[in-house]
Amino acid sequence: MIEPDVGSRWSYTKRGYALTQSVRQLRERSVATFITLFVLGTTLALPAVFWFGSASLSNLVNRSVGEESITVYLSLDVSELDGAAFAKDWQNQTGVKRTTYISRAEALALFQEQTDLNDALAALGSNPLPGAVVVYPNIDPAVPGDVTVERVEALAARFKAMNAVERVQIDLDWVRRLQSALTLFRVIVSLLAVFLTLTGLLVIGNTVRLELLRRQREMEVSTLLGASRSFLTRPILYTGTLYGLLGGSIAAVIATIAYSFIKTPADQLAAQYASPFRLALPTAGQFLTIIAVVTALGLIGAVMTVFRPSSTHITNR
Amino acid sequence: MIAFDRVSLAYRTGQFALEEVSFTLKPGSFTFLTGHSGAGKSSLLRLIARLEKPTSGDIQVGNEQYSRLKPRHEPRLRRSMGIVFQDNQLLYDRSVFDNVALPLIIGGYRFKDVKTRVMAALERVGLSDRYADNPIVLSGGEQQRIGIARAVVARPKLLLADEPTGNLDAGISEEIMKLLLQFNASGVSVLFATHDTDLLNGYRFPQLVLDGGRLTADQTVGGAGFSYQPQSPNSEPEVTS
Numbered sequence: 001m002i003e004p005d006v007g008s009r010w011s012y013t014k015r016g017y018a019l020t021q022s023v024r025q026l027r028e029r030s031v032a033t034f035i036t037l038f039v040l041g042t043t044l045a046l047p048a049v050f051w052f053g054s055a056s057l058s059n060l061v062n063r064s065v066g067e068e069s070i071t072v073y074l075s076l077d078v079s080e081l082d083g084a085a086f087a088k089d090w091q092n093q094t095g096v097k098r099t100t101y102i103s104r105a106e107a108l109a110l111f112q113e114q115t116d117l118n119d120a121l122a123a124l125g126s127n128p129l130p131g132a133v134v135v136y137p138n139i140d141p142a143v144p145g146d147v148t149v150e151r152v153e154a155l156a157a158r159f160k161a162m163n164a165v166e167r168v169q170i171d172l173d174w175v176r177r178l179q180s181a182l183t184l185f186r187v188i189v190s191l192l193a194v195f196l197t198l199t200g201l202l203v204i205g206n207t208v209r210l211e212l213l214r215r216q217r218e219m220e221v222s223t224l225l226g227a228s229r230s231f232l233t234r235p236i237l238y239t240g241t242l243y244g245l246l247g248g249s250i251a252a253v254i255a256t257i258a259y260s261f262i263k264t265p266a267d268q269l270a271a272q273y274a275s276p277f278r279l280a281l282p283t284a285g286q287f288l289t290i291i292a293v294v295t296a297l298g299l300i301g302a303v304m305t306v307f308r309p310s311s312t313h314i315t316n317r
Numbered sequence: 318m319i320a321f322d323r324v325s326l327a328y329r330t331g332q333f334a335l336e337e338v339s340f341t342l343k344p345g346s347f348t349f350l351t352g353h354s355g356a357g358k359s360s361l362l363r364l365i366a367r368l369e370k371p372t373s374g375d376i377q378v379g380n381e382q383y384s385r386l387k388p389r390h391e392p393r394l395r396r397s398m399g400i401v402f403q404d405n406q407l408l409y410d411r412s413v414f415d416n417v418a419l420p421l422i423i424g425g426y427r428f429k430d431v432k433t434r435v436m437a438a439l440e441r442v443g444l445s446d447r448y449a450d451n452p453i454v455l456s457g458g459e460q461q462r463i464g465i466a467r468a469v470v471a472r473p474k475l476l477l478a479d480e481p482t483g484n485l486d487a488g489i490s491e492e493i494m495k496l497l498l499q500f501n502a503s504g505v506s507v508l509f510a511t512h513d514t515d516l517l518n519g520y521r522f523p524q525l526v527l528d529g530g531r532l533t534a535d536q537t538v539g540g541a542g543f544s545y546q547p548q549s550p551n552s553e554p555e556v557t558s
């Protein structure tokens with residue numbers, strides 16, 4: 001008997017056969033496959049970029065507030081001793097991390113150091129600057145941004161109510177604005193991400209549907225030969241999963257490249273707000289997670305197409 | 318054993334393809350299924366393969382009572398029989414070998430068995446040297462032989478042949494007939510749907526004759542001059558309707 005020269009041992013097992021068939025379909029229609037994969041990859045790249053960046057964004061908001069301080073300007077008649085005592089008192093209050101007392105003399109020295117207004121000050125004759133206590137709130141970065149801002153403002157209100165305090169300055173307005181902008185940005189991008197993910201699902205679903213039509217004949221013949229439903233659907237599910245795997249890899253690569261473009265301007269922007277925030281490049285874990293998620297998406301798209309109630313492609317009479 | 322008990326089949330159009338058909342075939346028999354075009358031959362074979370479900374009546378094949386068969390067990394039932402189609406139903410996107418191997422892949426056979434069984438089946442239909450070709454390059458008769466190899470490769474107990482010689486010329490019909498006889502000789506029950514009068518006259522096997530979906534008790538061709546001699550005492554169909 002002739003020893004046949006045929007495909008690999010594995011391609012004659014049920015699973016191997018299914019995978020061989022779906023890989024073959026992808027390769028035979030390589031141009032169409034490439035276009036589909038590219039559409040899938042670019043569609044899902046934006047949600048991926050957003051996901052890569054979202055951790056950094058929440059970090060930005062919390063960290064910015066964390067660096068914030070309240071400057072409490074004392075009345076001019078508060079003595080240096082009383083001022084230092086005030087600072088010491090507040091050192092141990094809840095919600096306060098630490099305090100620093102800047103006496104009137106120190107304030108003047110700092111002012112002279114930082115400005116060219118020495119002549120004008122000299123003309124005044126006496127020191128016009130009040131003493132000040134810089135209060136660093138104790139902020140838990142795990143607490144969501146808005147609550148933190150509220151806590152800082154509540155602390156400031158307590159200082160304002162005191163007689164010895166002339167004026168309280170908190171520089172939280174920009175953090176507020178940044179937070180509002182970021183919230184808006186997040187909502188918009190989340191919506192976009194949802195729409196694009198659905199689009200990706202539709203692309204996979206449609207590809208799988210076409211694949212079902214192309215395989216119609218093979219599925220009919222296999223049914224006649226006694227194929228079970230799982231035998232018939234397995235190659236289709238593999239096709240969806242393969243599209244997810246390859247499309248997800250493309251999405252992850254595009255997202256990483258796009259991210260590296262965003263990083264420089266984002267870091268510069270953060271630097272302008274004196275924030276130590278820096279956009280972190282996606283980790284290998286994040287990269288692989290994107291691929292895994294899109295692979296799952298591919299499988300889900302295929303399952304939805306194959307098992308949707310109106311699917312007339314697979315009948316097992 | 319195949320037993321039909323007052324089986325009727327109506328398609329969705331409402332038209333009856335089979336009406337109150339009853340018969341019993343013994344294991345190992347060779348039976349012709351004949352009748353004019355549209356008489357219900359294909360419908361009867363499709364019922365046996367559970368590709369259709371009867372509108373009324375019950376079918377038994379071996380130990381399987383079809384009315385009690387769970388849908389998920391239907392593929393397994395189908396794998397236990399071989400079917401040869403008039404339009405051979407080969408796949409032209411793969412080699413002869415891979416066509417014949419498909420029932421074994423579906424059945425989950427080991428690769429070693431796939432190789433030996435496919436080559437043995439091709440050997441029996443005389444086409445083992447063409448295993449690597451695409452079936453499209455083969456002649457109609459050769460393609461039909463590939464179809465037969467695929468039908469018998471998993472060694473079924475029952476072989477259903479739906480006008481396998483319909484499109485082929487007389488010499489090739491004879492060849493196909495000889496192959497089916499060989500399989501019958503090795504213990505396979507054969508139900509051979511055909512309206513090829515040369516075959517029906519040339520081979521004296523019991524016949525199920527359908528006319529407009531009804532089974533006629535007549536076992537002779539043209540009603541005269543045909544003396545029925547069963548190949549074996551067991552192979553005579555009992556028309557019980």
Ligand SMILES: Nc1ncnc2c1ncn2[C@@H]1O[C@H](COP(=O)(O)OP(=O)(O)O)[C@@H](O)[C@H]1O
Pocket residue numbers: 328329330332333334352353354355356357358359360361
């Ligand atoms: N899928 C179908 N839907 C509706 N009617 C059908 C279908 N298949 C066959 N028929 C009808 O059933 C009758 C028997 O057909 P068939 O079993 O194919 O006969 P044969 O094989 O003897 O030519 C015919 O009248 C045919 O038109």
Ligand SMILES: [Mg+2]
Pocket residue numbers: 358359360479480
């Ligand atoms: Mg027919």
